[in-house]
Amino acid sequence: MAFFQMEGVSKRYGGVSALQNASLSVEMGRIHAILGENGAGKSTLIKVMSGVVTPDEGRMIMEGREVQFASPAAANRAGIACIFQELSLLPDLSVADNISISNPPKHFGLIDRKAQRRIAEEALARAGGPDIHPLTLVKDLPLSRRQIVEIAKALARKPRILILDEATSALAAADVEKVYTVLKRLRSERLALLYISHRMQEIAELADDCTVFRNGRNIATYRAGTKSDNEVVELMIGREYSHVFPPKPDVGRQETPILLEASGLSWTSRIKDISFRVRAGEVVGLGGLDGQGQRELLLALFGVLRGLSGEIRIEGKPVSVASPHRAKASDLGMALIPEDRKTEGLMLPMSVRDNLSFAALGRLSHFGVIDRDVENTAVADMIRLLAIRADGTDIPVGSLSGGNQQKVLIAKWLMITPRIILLNDPTRGIDVGTKQEFYKLLRQLADAGRAIIFYSTDYAELIGCCDRVLVLYGGAIKRELVGKEITERALVSSALNIGRQAEEAGEKSVAAR
Amino acid sequence: MSIFAKSLIRHIDPAVAIAFGCIAALLLFGSFYSTSFISPAFLLQQLKVASFLGIIATGAMIVILLGQIDLSIPWLVAVGGMMSTAIVGWRSPMGEVLAIPFGVLCGVAFGLVNGFAVAYLRIPSMIITLAVNAVAQGLMVVHTGGFSPQDASSFAMRFLATGNSLLGIPNALLVWAAVGGGATFLLSRTVFGRAVYGIGNSERAVYLSGVRSQRIVMLAFALSGGLSAFGGVLLAGYASKAAQGMGDAYLLPAIAAVVLGGTSILGGRGTYLGTIAGVILITLLQSILSVMQIEEAGRQIIYGVVIILMLLLYGRERRVQ
Amino acid sequence: MRDWRYHVGENRDTLLAFAVFLIMFGIYTGNHPAGFTANVVTTAANKGVILALVAMAQTAVVLTAGIDLSVGMIFLLANCLASWIVVGSPGMTALGLLGVLLVGLLCGAINGLVVIFGRLQPIVTTIATGAVYFGLALFLRPVPGGDVNSELADSLTGQLPGGIPASLVVLFLIILTIWLPFRRSEIGRAVYAVGSSEAAAYMSGVPVRKAKFVAYCLSGLFAAMGGLFLTFFTYSGEASAANGGAYTLYSIAAVVLGGISLFGGKGSVIGAVFGALMFRTIGDLLFVFDLEPLWQPLFQGVVLLLAVSLGSLRLFQIRNRLDLFG
Amino acid sequence: AGPKVVSGPNSDPNCFAPWTENVKLFQFQRKAGPYRIALANGFIANTWRIQMIKTAKAYASQPDVAAKLKEFKVVSTGEDVAAQIAAVNNFIDSGYDAIVVNAQNPTAFRPVIKRANDAGVVLVAFDNTLDTEDAINVNVDQKGLGRYWADWLVKNLPNGGKILEVRGVSGTSVDRDRHDGIQEVFKASGKPWETVEVLGKWDDPTAQKVTADAIAVHKHFDGMTAQGGDTGVVQAMIDAKHPFVAFGGETENGFRKFCAKYSADGLKCASGGTGPAQVAVAIKTAIAALEGNVVPQSIKLPLARVEDPNLKDGQDYYSEQSDNFFVGNAFPTCGINFTAQEIMGQSEANQ
Numbered sequence A: 001m002a003f004f005q006m007e008g009v010s011k012r013y014g015g016v017s018a019l020q021n022a023s024l025s026v027e028m029g030r031i032h033a034i035l036g037e038n039g040a041g042k043s044t045l046i047k048v049m050s051g052v053v054t055p056d057e058g059r060m061i062m063e064g065r066e067v068q069f070a071s072p073a074a075a076n077r078a079g080i081a082c083i084f085q086e087l088s089l090l091p092d093l094s095v096a097d098n099i100s101i102s103n104p105p106k107h108f109g110l111i112d113r114k115a116q117r118r119i120a121e122e123a124l125a126r127a128g129g130p131d132i133h134p135l136t137l138v139k140d141l142p143l144s145r146r147q148i149v150e151i152a153k154a155l156a157r158k159p160r161i162l163i164l165d166e167a168t169s170a171l172a173a174a175d176v177e178k179v180y181t182v183l184k185r186l187r188s189e190r191l192a193l194l195y196i197s198h199r200m201q202e203i204a205e206l207a208d209d210c211t212v213f214r215n216g217r218n219i220a221t222y223r224a225g226t227k228s229d230n231e232v233v234e235l236m237i238g239r240e241y242s243h244v245f246p247p248k249p250d251v252g253r254q255e256t257p258i259l260l261e262a263s264g265l266s267w268t269s270r271i272k273d274i275s276f277r278v279r280a281g282e283v284v285g286l287g288g289l290d291g292q293g294q295r296e297l298l299l300a301l302f303g304v305l306r307g308l309s310g311e312i313r314i315e316g317k318p319v320s321v322a323s324p325h326r327a328k329a330s331d332l333g334m335a336l337i338p339e340d341r342k343t344e345g346l347m348l349p350m351s352v353r354d355n356l357s358f359a360a361l362g363r364l365s366h367f368g369v370i371d372r373d374v375e376n377t378a379v380a381d382m383i384r385l386l387a388i389r390a391d392g393t394d395i396p397v398g399s400l401s402g403g404n405q406q407k408v409l410i411a412k413w414l415m416i417t418p419r420i421i422l423l424n425d426p427t428r429g430i431d432v433g434t435k436q437e438f439y440k441l442l443r444q445l446a447d448a449g450r451a452i453i454f455y456s457t458d459y460a461e462l463i464g465c466c467d468r469v470l471v472l473y474g475g476a477i478k479r480e481l482v483g484k485e486i487t488e489r490a491l492v493s494s495a496l497n498i499g500r501q502a503e504e505a506g507e508k509s510v511a512a513r
Numbered sequence B: 001m002s003i004f005a006k007s008l009i010r011h012i013d014p015a016v017a018i019a020f021g022c023i024a025a026l027l028l029f030g031s032f033y034s035t036s037f038i039s040p041a042f043l044l045q046q047l048k049v050a051s052f053l054g055i056i057a058t059g060a061m062i063v064i065l066l067g068q069i070d071l072s073i074p075w076l077v078a079v080g081g082m083m084s085t086a087i088v089g090w091r092s093p094m095g096e097v098l099a100i101p102f103g104v105l106c107g108v109a110f111g112l113v114n115g116f117a118v119a120y121l122r123i124p125s126m127i128i129t130l131a132v133n134a135v136a137q138g139l140m141v142v143h144t145g146g147f148s149p150q151d152a153s154s155f156a157m158r159f160l161a162t163g164n165s166l167l168g169i170p171n172a173l174l175v176w177a178a179v180g181g182g183a184t185f186l187l188s189r190t191v192f193g194r195a196v197y198g199i200g201n202s203e204r205a206v207y208l209s210g211v212r213s214q215r216i217v218m219l220a221f222a223l224s225g226g227l228s229a230f231g232g233v234l235l236a237g238y239a240s241k242a243a244q245g246m247g248d249a250y251l252l253p254a255i256a257a258v259v260l261g262g263t264s265i266l267g268g269r270g271t272y273l274g275t276i277a278g279v280i281l282i283t284l285l286q287s288i289l290s291v292m293q294i295e296e297a298g299r300q301i302i303y304g305v306v307i308i309l310m311l312l313l314y315g316r317e318r319r320v321q
Numbered sequence C: 001m002r003d004w005r006y007h008v009g010e011n012r013d014t015l016l017a018f019a020v021f022l023i024m025f026g027i028y029t030g031n032h033p034a035g036f037t038a039n040v041v042t043t044a045a046n047k048g049v050i051l052a053l054v055a056m057a058q059t060a061v062v063l064t065a066g067i068d069l070s071v072g073m074i075f076l077l078a079n080c081l082a083s084w085i086v087v088g089s090p091g092m093t094a095l096g097l098l099g100v101l102l103v104g105l106l107c108g109a110i111n112g113l114v115v116i117f118g119r120l121q122p123i124v125t126t127i128a129t130g131a132v133y134f135g136l137a138l139f140l141r142p143v144p145g146g147d148v149n150s151e152l153a154d155s156l157t158g159q160l161p162g163g164i165p166a167s168l169v170v171l172f173l174i175i176l177t178i179w180l181p182f183r184r185s186e187i188g189r190a191v192y193a194v195g196s197s198e199a200a201a202y203m204s205g206v207p208v209r210k211a212k213f214v215a216y217c218l219s220g221l222f223a224a225m226g227g228l229f230l231t232f233f234t235y236s237g238e239a240s241a242a243n244g245g246a247y248t249l250y251s252i253a254a255v256v257l258g259g260i261s262l263f264g265g266k267g268s269v270i271g272a273v274f275g276a277l278m279f280r281t282i283g284d285l286l287f288v289f290d291l292e293p294l295w296q297p298l299f300q301g302v303v304l305l306l307a308v309s310l311g312s313l314r315l316f317q318i319r320n321r322l323d324l325f326g
Numbered sequence D: 001a002g003p004k005v006v007s008g009p010n011s012d013p014n015c016f017a018p019w020t021e022n023v024k025l026f027q028f029q030r031k032a033g034p035y036r037i038a039l040a041n042g043f044i045a046n047t048w049r050i051q052m053i054k055t056a057k058a059y060a061s062q063p064d065v066a067a068k069l070k071e072f073k074v075v076s077t078g079e080d081v082a083a084q085i086a087a088v089n090n091f092i093d094s095g096y097d098a099i100v101v102n103a104q105n106p107t108a109f110r111p112v113i114k115r116a117n118d119a120g121v122v123l124v125a126f127d128n129t130l131d132t133e134d135a136i137n138v139n140v141d142q143k144g145l146g147r148y149w150a151d152w153l154v155k156n157l158p159n160g161g162k163i164l165e166v167r168g169v170s171g172t173s174v175d176r177d178r179h180d181g182i183q184e185v186f187k188a189s190g191k192p193w194e195t196v197e198v199l200g201k202w203d204d205p206t207a208q209k210v211t212a213d214a215i216a217v218h219k220h221f222d223g224m225t226a227q228g229g230d231t232g233v234v235q236a237m238i239d240a241k242h243p244f245v246a247f248g249g250e251t252e253n254g255f256r257k258f259c260a261k262y263s264a265d266g267l268k269c270a271s272g273g274t275g276p277a278q279v280a281v282a283i284k285t286a287i288a289a290l291e292g293n294v295v296p297q298s299i300k301l302p303l304a305r306v307e308d309p310n311l312k313d314g315q316d317y318y319s320e321q322s323d324n325f326f327v328g329n330a331f332p333t334c335g336i337n338f339t340a341q342e343i344m345g346q347s348e349a350n351q
């Protein structure tokens, strides 16, 4: 008998079936991975498990007894802790407050701050963030640190089942390693772990069991390692799958004109004297550990930062980009796909159409009046181009699955036919199938003469997609990798600023083995 | 059923439909008290009076759609009325011509201050509009005390506010129809309108979409100020003169009307049709209560309870999740 | 140990409100014909405490990211009720006090229940309930009048030995016995959590409804205390819609001046107290500066405008324009 | 200390007319001038109050008055009665000799009155007076005003009828007193009267709207009376094409303009009230009290009144002037002879 079981669970949202007769069984002391395309119902499944969503039908059995959770608090009491895809931290509260938000230690009926702080320190240490001060406000932490706090918070509840819904999607490789260690230790402490991720290598590294979801159903469950990656992906997307990354064109397009050129860009202490050029048709990656100034660099190019020094030239002409409005103007033609689609990219309650056409309204209108026919055509084109799965264009974009939301965000910017595309970790939370389409699209855009700057926290992407990678460290470019030089090893070592010698030394020692 | 009717049904917010249902219910209820409540004369009179609130609520709605609020309505209404009448006597007939635009422009000017502070100085609208309201009041007191202003409204103002046009339709109602039509067009068909809804949902996203969100916010407040002042201009026409306290009775009803009409106070969601329903509801409710012979205490209690009941009927937020 | 930096950071806005208040009050008493005397301070304290209590009421709701436009009316209702029942023997008076506080609590509870279970937006809910509470106040006091136990009133609005205003001491005790324990209780933290992000709070298993309910109840309670103080100060009850409306708006101003975020989750009732005192001092400045009478409202408006604009000085520090959008 | 209650004689019975025969006569400790006098006003933002403050300043700067004053300070504290009480307290603490108040709430000043008397400060209330026998009140006979209006209607409608009564701000004693006066007279007349009450809040647009509603519902009234916002009430009648009827109302210039214009069409008006100049009487009383003169505790102001067909342009109303000011700004028995025109006409330009 499994430790925890779900049977025949269904959940509908209006006309959409998020889950249909799904089942799952979870064992103690094992890491159970859940895989599936965007919108397959993974998040809904774990929301049911953790009391956030009440299922329309189906039952849950824990240690042989049937259970029902009316609220997340109830699930918590039963020993289920969940790290949601959308962070559930309270930005204005301190890290310590967040960690023991639901059952703080008490002292005469009041919260015992000393004990709470101790708990927080312990939990942070276990979650791999011993350097986070428990009194910091969560809103003052960068995203990747918040993710650690989120894990610490779940751990502080002493759960028996711990669920991580894309908990690592915002983390850079170094942090991910720490999380692996934590999870493996928890497994050895006989916790049951559910792990959702779109990164195949994470699953290969961690999972004991895997369940694949498609269209709200569990399609297959298997022991990790018994299927090849291709087989798994085919299960997920229900069709054949090959070649994740499209082939890169041969090097030697030095002929193409330089579209974007930055020289001596500096901003506060976050960007230090950055210079580079991007040619039309080139995909230039930004590498390095998270938080080394990559995001700021993109924002700087897009006119968001005040007090930027240095020069930006477009097609050789010096330009001053004072605002995103200026950046998207047709003589500059820049587009930025921001990092956080929920607050920076999309207006979730607004319709798919309104979101898609938002950036391009200027050219879909005459004297400020929107031409609705032109708009509808343009929207339909984009939906087709990116194969966005949506039940009409009138529904709120927030009701799409994460991946489809991301597609809408990309499509929104393609609509202005940009010449320079800045991408800030655009594949976060996108499933493999969509990712593949995205990589193809990226290459198509490049082939059509666009210049692309692509920041990603996923090294595999940088390796697979980019013609060149600029590795940032401490706000400066530490190294430029071109073509075949872009390898995982090179990326990692330059990200850690170990330097070329160390890398070469490493290579030798590998060869020696 | 015709395709048109079907598409109409699909597009009408149920909240708005129920709001109109409430209007019918209110009239039915009133007609038990006196059949005059459903006489054309009474209804036209109500619509005429509702027009003033309607115009003011239009501005309030645009600001609410941004997720902001305009508490400077009372004294901007007064500014509109007092400034327009003050200019009437100036170098006649110039003053007569300039009266309405001047009154509205003064409101726009104050609105710009609100908007600038909210958009560029990032001061919460709830407090800056309160402060601007206080400043407007101060200026009007100085104005009244210092300049012995003219306060009789011009012929045009009286004509717009109290005259009747073809078929006995009050001009004020036509003015509201024009303003409402303009607002509907602005909100649903223009880049500005889209941006307003967008900002109400996420200003960050709007800014990063390369839309000058701050300018939009400032313009929206200017519009609201102008509409408040225009409401004041019409009120001055209606009463044939301006007075300091003329806007006091409009702040809370305007907000209540907008929200009763299904617009989310958090911004980003709502239709003008709903605001129309809300304005008529509030006006009718006030009128019916005013004419019924009960103690003021009782009226206030009924007024509050009825608004809550109507909101419970359809104004409920969707559940979290 | 860098902890103190976090504690200062947490209370920075409260400290700032305190500092600005001190400066303004210094200017006021410095120019007052009578100077910094016990009487002058007591007068300022009495009227300050009334607004401070209403501002505290507003704060409780604002912390949950709501707004309560009925605080002024609950305040009036408490005032009118107190002018009937806070009279007579010490026992009767005590019962009366209890009654007024209970009614305030009840009004707050009604607001809370309608907002929570009706799932209505607080701003309109409280506009409507405010009308109801005003109706009740008017029912109790169709014209101004009534009485209050004058010994109690005198002692609470008078001075303690050493010239310390009794009202300030009472306010201090209220904060000490109600606010501080609340702030440190689980439910108090839940109020901040709800204001910070309701969805995240729900996901984290915070009792969202209970927290909101308690916040509204607390608001009603504080507003009723304000009403009691008004009664002690005026020995009578009056259902003046204008006064109720004015206090509601002043309370919002005080809350903002006190560094409490209208978006919820941030700030403290103590900040609201200084905000209220600061707001009152703006009014008092009229007294010490010789202004043309008809220019006084303008002066007050401009000072308020400047005071609320002070916060935007921080914009000069912003280097990343995204930070503008909070 | 407080004033001594004396048996008389009243120092100026013409101006300081006692409210009733039983009113106490006060004599304060005589103080040497010149005096420091303060006006603690509450609400400011309407024409009446603005006119009042300008009258106060004008009176205080008349040479004979100015000679007696070292300082005349005005503070307006807004709607909030607590702020007004605090202002009075501050004036007491700052050593002012007399304080004139237009109280936001008639019952709220008990502690302050006590403090003022203890400190030997003369406290004079006017317009919204104080419910007390320990401070001087300069009273308008609000109830008498209601009676005056109702008497006019009774006279014009000998057989009774349906009356629209437009009331003021609920919750105030002024509104109640005027209403009571009206109803008392109707009851006493023994005729069948039906009154429809609406709330005009002493404000023209509000009064106009509620009147229009009432006319739309009730179709016809035989007479009307309004406590304020009367210009709006007449305007509503005109808009609804309601026949002009007998009307008892306040003293707004606009109202009187209408009365004069439509008198022949049936708008038979009685217009009565007391203008903002009563503040001058209050200041005069304060000075008299400080000089040690005997003054009544409760002073009755004469009503400025005029009835159809006696309205004269340039005297009872000003056809060229704004609607908004209150005519009847003179108290000849007190030697106070401002016209409203003089007060409101002082623009920056012609000062």
Ligand SMILES: Nc1ncnc2c1ncn2[C@@H]1O[C@H](COP(=O)(O)OP(=O)(O)OP(=O)(O)O)[C@@H](O)[C@H]1O
Pocket: A013, A014, A016, A017, A018, A019, A036, A037, A038, A039, A040, A041, A042, A043, A044, A045, A085, A399, A400, A401, A402, A403, A404, A429, A431, B321
């Ligand atoms: N609150 C909601 N309202 C309406 N539809 C919803 C809601 N939440 C989810 N859905 C729909 O249910 C389906 C399953 O969504 P779910 O979030 O579980 O997908 P997922 O597998 O987690 O996808 P992703 O990998 O993109 O996170 C999707 O089609 C989505 O559009």
Ligand SMILES: Nc1ncnc2c1ncn2[C@@H]1O[C@H](COP(=O)(O)OP(=O)(O)OP(=O)(O)O)[C@@H](O)[C@H]1O
Pocket: A325, A328, A329, A330, A331, A359, A360, A361, A362, A363, B191, B210, B211, B212
């Ligand atoms: N049809 C078009 N093709 C190419 N570029 C265009 C087209 N229409 C507008 N643009 C350019 O796109 C840029 C973005 O303008 P857009 O009209 O979207 O901005 P906006 O927010 O509407 O601002 P504005 O208030 O100036 O209209 C402008 O610089 C404009 O020159």
Ligand SMILES: [Mg+2]
Pocket: A042, A043, A044, A085, A165, A402
């Ligand atoms: Mg998901």
Ligand SMILES: [Mg+2]
Pocket: A361, A362, A363, A365, A368, B191
């Ligand atoms: Mg354009």
